[in-house]
Amino acid sequence: xxxxxxxxxxxxxxxxxxxxxxxxxxxxxxxxxxxxxxxxxxxxxxxxxxxxxxxxxxxxxxxxxxxxxxxxxxxxxxxxxxxxxxxxxxxxxxxxxxxxxxxxxxxxxxxxxxxxxxxxxxxxxxxxxxxxxxxxxxxxxxxxxxxxxxxxxxxxxxxxxxxxxxxxxxxxxxxxxxxxxxxxxxxxxxxxxxxxxxxxxxxxxxxxxxxxxxxxxxxxxxxxxxxxxxxxxxxxxxxxxxxxxxxxxxxxxxxxxxxxxxxxxxxxxxxxxxxxxxxxxxxxxxxxxxxxxxxxxxxxxxxxxxxxxxxxxxxxxxxxxxxxxxxxxxxxxxxxxxxxxxxxx
Amino acid sequence: xxxxxxxxxxxxxxxxxxxxxxxxxxxxxxxxxxxxxxxxxxxxxxxxxxxxxxxxxxxxxxxxxxxxxxxxxxxxxxxxxxxxxxxxxxxxxxxxxxxxxxxxxxxxxxxxxxxxxxxxxxxxxxxxxxxxxxxxxxxxxxxxxxxxxxxxxxxxxxxxxxxxxxxxxxxxxxxxxxxxxxxxxxxxxxxxxxxxxxxxxxxxxxxxxxxxxxxxxxxxxxxxxxxxxxxxxxxxxxxxxxxxxxxxxxxxxxxxxxxxxxxxxxxxxxxxxxxxxxxxxxxxxxxxxxxxxxxxxxxxxxxxxxxxxxxxxxxxxxxxxxxxxxxxxxxxxxxxxxxxxxxxxxxxxxxxxxxxxxxxxxxxxxxxxxxxxxxxxxxxxxxxxxxxxxxxxxxxxxxxxxxxxxxxxxxxxxxxxxxxxxxxxxxxxxxxxxxxxxxxxxxxxxxxxxxxxxxxxxxxxxxxxxxxxxxxxxxxxxxxxxxxxxxxxxxxxxxxxxxxxxxxxxxxxxxxxxxxxxxxxxxxxxxxxxxxxxxxxxxxxxxxxxxxxxxxxxxxxxxxxxxxxxxxxxxxxxxxxxxxxxxxxxxxxxxxxxxxxxxxxxxxxxxxxxxxxxxxxxxxxxxxxxxxxxxxxxxxx
Numbered sequence: 001x002x003x004x005x006x007x008x009x010x011x012x013x014x015x016x017x018x019x020x021x022x023x024x025x026x027x028x029x030x031x032x033x034x035x036x037x038x039x040x041x042x043x044x045x046x047x048x049x050x051x052x053x054x055x056x057x058x059x060x061x062x063x064x065x066x067x068x069x070x071x072x073x074x075x076x077x078x079x080x081x082x083x084x085x086x087x088x089x090x091x092x093x094x095x096x097x098x099x100x101x102x103x104x105x106x107x108x109x110x111x112x113x114x115x116x117x118x119x120x121x122x123x124x125x126x127x128x129x130x131x132x133x134x135x136x137x138x139x140x141x142x143x144x145x146x147x148x149x150x151x152x153x154x155x156x157x158x159x160x161x162x163x164x165x166x167x168x169x170x171x172x173x174x175x176x177x178x179x180x181x182x183x184x185x186x187x188x189x190x191x192x193x194x195x196x197x198x199x200x201x202x203x204x205x206x207x208x209x210x211x212x213x214x215x216x217x218x219x220x221x222x223x224x225x226x227x228x229x230x231x232x233x234x235x236x237x238x239x240x241x242x243x244x245x246x247x248x249x250x251x252x253x254x255x256x257x258x259x260x261x262x263x264x265x266x267x268x269x270x271x272x273x274x275x276x277x278x279x280x281x282x283x284x285x286x287x288x289x290x291x292x293x294x295x296x297x298x299x300x301x302x303x304x305x306x307x308x309x310x311x312x313x314x315x316x317x318x319x320x321x322x323x324x325x326x327x328x329x330x331x332x333x334x335x336x337x338x339x340x341x342x343x344x345x
Numbered sequence: 346x347x348x349x350x351x352x353x354x355x356x357x358x359x360x361x362x363x364x365x366x367x368x369x370x371x372x373x374x375x376x377x378x379x380x381x382x383x384x385x386x387x388x389x390x391x392x393x394x395x396x397x398x399x400x401x402x403x404x405x406x407x408x409x410x411x412x413x414x415x416x417x418x419x420x421x422x423x424x425x426x427x428x429x430x431x432x433x434x435x436x437x438x439x440x441x442x443x444x445x446x447x448x449x450x451x452x453x454x455x456x457x458x459x460x461x462x463x464x465x466x467x468x469x470x471x472x473x474x475x476x477x478x479x480x481x482x483x484x485x486x487x488x489x490x491x492x493x494x495x496x497x498x499x500x501x502x503x504x505x506x507x508x509x510x511x512x513x514x515x516x517x518x519x520x521x522x523x524x525x526x527x528x529x530x531x532x533x534x535x536x537x538x539x540x541x542x543x544x545x546x547x548x549x550x551x552x553x554x555x556x557x558x559x560x561x562x563x564x565x566x567x568x569x570x571x572x573x574x575x576x577x578x579x580x581x582x583x584x585x586x587x588x589x590x591x592x593x594x595x596x597x598x599x600x601x602x603x604x605x606x607x608x609x610x611x612x613x614x615x616x617x618x619x620x621x622x623x624x625x626x627x628x629x630x631x632x633x634x635x636x637x638x639x640x641x642x643x644x645x646x647x648x649x650x651x652x653x654x655x656x657x658x659x660x661x662x663x664x665x666x667x668x669x670x671x672x673x674x675x676x677x678x679x680x681x682x683x684x685x686x687x688x689x690x691x692x693x694x695x696x697x698x699x700x701x702x703x704x705x706x707x708x709x710x711x712x713x714x715x716x717x718x719x720x721x722x723x724x725x726x727x728x729x730x731x732x733x734x735x736x737x738x739x740x741x742x743x744x745x746x747x748x749x750x751x752x753x754x755x756x757x758x759x760x761x762x763x764x765x766x767x768x769x770x771x772x773x774x775x776x777x778x779x780x781x782x783x784x785x786x787x788x789x790x791x792x793x794x795x796x797x798x799x800x801x802x803x804x805x806x807x808x809x810x811x812x813x814x815x816x817x818x819x820x821x822x823x824x825x826x827x828x829x830x831x832x833x834x835x836x837x838x839x840x841x842x843x844x845x846x847x848x849x850x851x852x853x854x855x856x857x858x859x860x861x862x863x864x865x866x867x868x869x870x871x872x873x874x875x876x877x878x879x880x881x882x883x884x885x886x887x888x889x890x891x892x893x894x895x896x897x898x899x900x901x902x903x904x905x906x907x908x909x910x911x912x913x914x915x916x917x918x919x920x921x922x923x924x925x926x927x928x929x930x931x932x933x934x935x936x937x938x939x940x941x942x943x944x945x946x947x948x949x950x951x952x953x954x955x956x957x958x959x960x961x962x963x964x965x966x967x968x969x970x971x972x973x974x975x976x977x978x979x980x981x982x
Contacts (some may be wrong), residue, residue: 040770041830044739051735089767091760094752097768100700101742107707114883115714115730167754174749175761177681192680212836263762272754273763280747280764282773282832286688288680301591303572304821306690306911306928340836 005059012053023087070122074113081105123329176307184297184318191290196327198241211238216338245332247326261336278337289341292330356548356556359540394937399589404600412518412594413920414603416511424511424961431924432508439501441900442940446494451568452622453487458561463556486956512914522598530571537564563645572609580607584678585918592918605678609671616664621895623657628892629953631885650888659710665781666848686909693931694905696747706784706889713791715884721873724797739789744780748772748974778844779829782851786821789854793862800869810865889901900938
């Protein structure tokens with residue numbers, strides 16, 4: 001048991017030192033890299049390691065007769081979460097989400113320190129001591145709080161109320177609801193039932209399973225499947241259409257959406273927000289192929305009322321591409337990212 | 346002897362009268378149902394000459410368009426008369442208050458039925474008496490709330506008639522065949538409720554008690570049917586059926602009632618009402634606990650709060666799954682509606698909803714951990730609570746991560762796009778399903794710990810049982826989290842299907858671990874009694890938080906469900922042309938919901954006060970909680 005706890009303590013100390021180094025800037029923030037694609041699991045795994053580390057540290061300190069007071073355990077734990085979110089996770093997390101996470105963490109700390117009466121008594125003892133002010137030091141602290149707290153609250157209030165020249169917060173609707181049907185080049189497409197005419201098997205029939213089996217492997221490197229290379233001169237059917245879609249993409253779209261389809265094209269950073277990142281699981285992977293067809297065809301100017309604040313400069317591609325070209329480019333996007341379009345069957 | 350037989354006869358007659366009341370609306374409605382597909386040929390032929398044919402917008406069947414088309418309203422005093430105030434907000438208020446009270450008075454009789462049944466089957470006489478008294482106290486509270494529900498229903502109808510006459514006229518013309526059934530069901534409900542309440546003392550023992558219990562079943566059947574009928578109106582407004590494109594009624598009232606969303610709405614509302622009812626009663630008990638002056642009162646209200654919480658949570662656990670089914674049906678009905686709800690305009694309201702759901706489960710867990718404190722011997726579990734907190738917290742953080750993040754343009758730029766590489770993954774359904782299932786599984790684990798808090802299993806296979814349970818829960822967590830991650834690597838339609846094994850994992854924890862735990866705890870050695878009333882005050886605030894979160898969430902979900910129709914009174918059939926056919930800002934909606942919640946709680950406090958005026962105090966055994974005669978707070982415990 002002691003060995004496990006010692007290991008935990010070691011992990012905890014190492015983790016805390018690394019994090020502290022990153023906060024003060026001694027340790028480069030990419031010392032332990034968050035790897036794209038694995039970041040979400042990595043973050044949770046790191047937090048689990050930290051909890052194991054804290055448990056180990058707490059155990060070892062108790063064993064050495066230096067019990068860390070429950071009050072400071074709670075406060076440190078909360079402070080750790082706030083600092084971790086602020087300095088460890090990148091790109092930076094917007095304040096609104098950090099505020100949500102911080103509040104939940106505070107509630108969790110409260111639940112932990114008040115889960116039983118003994119812990120709760122231990123936790124609130126330092127607070128009660130200051131309020132009771134039976135010693136000189138506590139009396140001094142109480143007076144200090146009496147002065148500092150109103151100043152702090154006043155400062156926060158002033159800061160919240162003072163007029164600022166910052167741009168206002170925007171609640172952007174990323175995926176506005178599409179219309180039931182859309183008219184492109186004179187033909188009406190019902191979004192719920194239309195299919196990509198180029199997503200076909202060797203017999204020329206619509207076959208999502210066949211096309212799914214030939215997309216790029218997801219993960220680091222995004223490798224093409226063996227015998228499924230659209231740039232093979234003998235490629236026919238689905239793969240040939242993917243290649244044609246790719247050609248259209250690199251002639252028209254990659255300037256903004258990037259050659260890796262991650263929204264970081266040559267012109268991307270001229271816009272705010274930057275163009276959609278198709279490799280993110282929250283974009284095309286969430287949507288039906290017809291949704292993408294509608295968005296590509298109609299562009300930013302065709303966003304519906306609820307697409308507030310209509311922050312998209314994408315041209316309505318129906319003015320530049322044929323229907324067939326749009327379907328092919330949409331199919332290429334799914335092929336390249338390794339995602340499957342959403343279906344209802 | 347003759348007197349007893351007379352009582353029996355009277356009780357059976359009362360029961361028959363109730364069944365008669367239940368059947369009355371159906372008998373009355375038979376002639377009106379005759380118009381339509383099953384109408385006699387003569388009537389049909391006559392109709393064909395008189396009316397045009399129409400095609401059902403949902404069922405795609407043909408029928409005679411016997412109804413008038415949906416009115417094309419214009420903004421003005423004819424279609425939208427108004428006070429000098431936003432009509433929609435007035436209607437919102439009236440509707441919400443009616444719904445709160447309606448839910449309460451529909452849920453409480455179900456509670457009474459369950460508690461009365463527990464009293465009847467409990468062998469411990471003292472406990473049986475307490476259960477019976479508790480059920481009686483509940484129904485008494487519900488009786489006062491019942492009249493308030495009716496008053497609020499009247500106010501709601503007047504609000505509709507006064508402020509939205511064209512819309513209400515159209516809706517009542519569509520539902521004409523069942524409008525009076527609804528009214529008659531109310532008569533049946535009232536009659537049954539009064540016989541049930543006033544017959545309590547007269548039917549206290551033996552066979553008469555079973556008759557009385559049967560009455561509660563009938564009362565609940567009527568109440569549920571009433572709710573189903575009311576649900577059919579909102580179902581029709583969201584996903585109309587039984588009418589053609591112009592909104593003309595095609596003669597088949599079953600099609601109008603049985604719309605695409607009717608069944609999921611029914612299931613979701615029954616569960617929601619029960620969870621809400623449990624929350625309200627638990628908050629009542631918590632308030633009484635905090636105000637109690639004696640240990641005896643504290644013990645009683647502690648026990649009452651626990652029972653109400655346990656019943657409420659029993660219905661809360663399947664509630665997210667019912668909600669998931671409802672959303673799935675919404676998507677299947679109209680993709681746009683689904684995206685507006687969960688990915689578009691209303692997506693942030695769903696984040697608020699997720700936050701509220703998390704609060705409900707967090708409060709429940711916290712209450713259970715506090716409740717361990719009133720058991721001697723439960724200390725061995727308390728030291729591990731911090732790990733449950735961590736697991737709950739992780740599940741909760743993932744569950745509430747927004748897909749559409751609120752941020753300044755500067756933050757957007759710093760983040761390098763709309764999607765965050767970490768948060769973006771938490772903000773989608775695959776992760777969220779994992780998050781909520783982790784939360785629910787942890788809640789089940791907390792319940793298991795509570796159930797065995799002061800006991801030590803004495804069965805010969807207890808060691809094996811403990812290891813088996815530990816491994817089962819560990820595998821459940823691994824399976825849920827693994828499926829959540831795996832969801833990113835498969836097509837969306839398969840991913841949606843992954844929720845089934847995730848839910849099955851969670852439910853198998855519930856359905857296998859509870860009975861296994863009960864089997865292990867049969868004849869267990871008690872380390873100490875449950876000391877009712879010796880629970881921390883924090884636990885009672887958790888109960889109040891639970892109830893407030895329920896109320897707030899009900900208001901929020903009602904608003905979301907209603908506003909998803911956007912600018913339609915009846916989706917794609919009747920357009921809302923009033924000046925208020927826009928979606929409120931999130932801030933305004935939140936303030937309005939909070940106002941409704943506040944009003945409900947102030948008014949229900951008044952109802953509780955009225956109920957307490959004539960409340961009989963429950964006889965509590967002097968030494969409740971001693972080993973051997975310990976009160977058993979819930980089934981299976």
